[in-house]
Amino acid sequence: MNSAGAADTITLSEESIKARENQRRAATVAGDFPRLEGLLDDRLHYRHANGVLEDKRAYLANFREVTYHxxxxxxEAVTVAGDAAIVSLTEIVALTIKDGSHQSVVVHALDVWSKNPDGVWRLLARQALYQK
Structure with missing residues (x-):
């Protein structure tokens, strides 16, 4: 494969990851739990900005405590390395927590996606940090 072909492959992979990020956000806002679950790797490590670390089951259970608007x-950056991809991004998130309080937060996150044996990219890890 020539260098132009390799560049095309990388671009397509980066676009696939951006699409998966958009699907994650859309499922979150829609409250589409089955769709969100399908985007998450079974080995998920989700580190919230408050320091709490959750696996897939705990994340999905606690996800129901918040309404994302x-x-x-x-x-900011997408790097694909074989069957792994890293996304460094910033999100402004409007949400309502279970007690009814509304919040708008700026989150800086580092997401790690894994291309599974079935050929599907799933979120393997996320580390979030609130901007103060």
Whole structure:
């Protein structure tokens, strides 16, 4: 494969990851739990900005405690390395927590996606940090 072909492959992979990020946000806002679950790897490590670490089961259970209204996202960098991809991004998130309080937070996150043996990219890990 020539260098132009290799560049095309990388671009397509980066676009696939950006699409998966958009699908994650859309499923989150829609409260589409089955769709969100399908985007997450069974080995998920999700580190919230408050320091709490959750696996897939705990994340999905706690996800139901919050209503997400809107994500405004900026992808800062996407790096694909074989069957792994890293996304460094910033999201402005509007949400309501279980007690009824509304919040708008700026989250900086590092997401790791894994291309599974079935050929599907799934979120393997996320580390989030609130902007103060």
């Amino acid at each position: 809107k994500f405004v996202a900026t992808h």
